[in-house]
Amino acid sequence: MTTSNRRPDLVADAVAKAARRLLPFLLLLYYALIYLLIQMSVYGVTIYLPAQVEQLLGRKAGFEVGAVAAVPWVCALLAVWWLPRVARSSLRRRALAAWTLGGAALGVGLSATQLPGLGLAALCVAAAGFISVQPVFWTFPTDELGGAAAAGGIALINSCGAVGGFLAPNVRAMAEQGFASPTAGVTVLAALTGLAAVLIGTLPKAPEPRPLVTGP
Secondary structure, three states, X not given: OOHHHHHHHHHHHHHHHHHHHHHXXXXXXXXXXXXXXXXXXHHHHHOOHHHHHHHHHXXXXXXXXXXXHHHHHXXXXXXXXXXXXXXXXXXXXXXHHHHHHHHHHHHHHHOOOOOHHHHXXXXXXXXXXXXXXXXXXXXXXXXXXXXXXXXXHHHHHHHXXXXXXXXXXXXXXXXXXXXXXXXXXXXXXXXXXXXXXXXXXXXXXXXXXXXXXXXX
């Protein structure tokens, strides 16, 4: 075989090697985007939660508002205890995480209602969803990354999550101003949470799941 005949094969091999090296980085960015969207959902709701409860109850901040505002976090506490245990014994972690985030998206969207009972229930579903999904989410990058790559990758994902926390209230405020609607910001956050659900549901199939550490 002449040198000119071998050249296309060498180019193809080089391209294939470059693609194999690039894919893990692209997957890392994919995880980072999902986590950014999750944190946008978290901070977009939690920062405004006391004010939303005030509106739902028609009362000013006080003990009653504070007690009611704590209810979604009690639900989140129960969910974060229960969901990882279900995921530990499930081979469909992606689907479980996607449905959980989908429920959170629905809860975020419905939390804009003026009906007190429905609004509080929606906030409970939202908080339970976007808090409890996070231990399950972290099993995906930790399954893919190892050694020094794990430390750098987790740091990058966490940094993007912090960016999401910064963006969330700004995006919510801009949406409300841009659409001249007090519910526009919640609707945008619900859509972003739904996007996170789609992205996590379409993750590449991972190896056999590792057991989740959920305590005794």
